[in-house]
Amino acid sequence: MAEVTNHDLTELLSARFGEKITNVQEPYGLLTIETTKDVITEVLRFLKEDGQANFNFLTDITAVHYPEKKHGIAVVYHLHSMVKRIRIRVKVFIDQHQPTIPTATSLWKGANWMERETYDLFGVKFEGHPDLRRILNMDDLGVHPMLKQYPLEDPNRVDKKDEYFGR
């Protein structure tokens, strides 16, 4: 079986999606690409079903919050080709005020819980998800705790002041 390098993958993707693939990098040897919301499903489908890439395993879906950026939520997909022994990371930056993105459950059943977790912690709404409920936190929490907009500690608390501990 022929080895597939990051370079080959980049060529493949550029030939298929052209300008929609941006910011190709290889931090620590892991090929990382950015794409857009409108083609993400197609990109994932291509990576999964194209015979040369064959990324059959979805390792993880998560998100990162960049409060200072305009499109401040990056949804991150990690794919793994068990056939070619190679991995890829796909990022999509979306608007933090309208955090919607198509679901990947149409491609991998395993995306279900990963997307529920990402919804729970970051508030990303995956359109077309069969059952988008919180998975880790209590249902009536009312916030998405991993967004960087909450103070780490309630500033009004007095029970942790040093004087109570003789410090």
Place this chain on the structure above:
Amino acid sequence: MSDINIVDAPPGIEGSGFFATSLDKVIGLARSHSMWPLPFATSCCGIEFMATMGSHYDFGRFGSERLSFSPRQADLLMVMGTIAKKMSPVLKQVYLQMAEPRWVMAVGACASSGGIFDTYSVLQGIDEIIPVDVYVPGCPPRPEAILDGFGKIQELVKNESGRRRESEQYKEMLASYGIL
């Protein structure tokens, strides 16, 4: 005299062939040496409790050899470990399903106060949802500390008046937790 320790009789009037004391004291004596704990162990404190149950520390010495893994017949709820807010309805339900008289022991920093987990997802002490009789400090407490806490529970049980659970004060306390 043998060197076997037996529990002292409660104060009372002794004569030849009879011994008179109050019913409360007899009941308390019997209850306190036949506790049936219900371990609600979620984390490291639970592991420490398992060591307490083992042969070296031998929790069974105190008449609590039979742990109840059901709220039925259990009279001491031992909460050991972090209780997430998502877990709190479950813990409360277990408490509600226990019959009176029931006691609660919060073992370790997490059950007592949330411990190091000062976080949105962790209950900051189980006394936010159920009344607690004894808090055991430590992170995790050593088996000796758990035994000490159990001794404190025994003292409470031994000295509780038979009518305490019917008292207005007790009912008010339960009502403050929304338990009726």
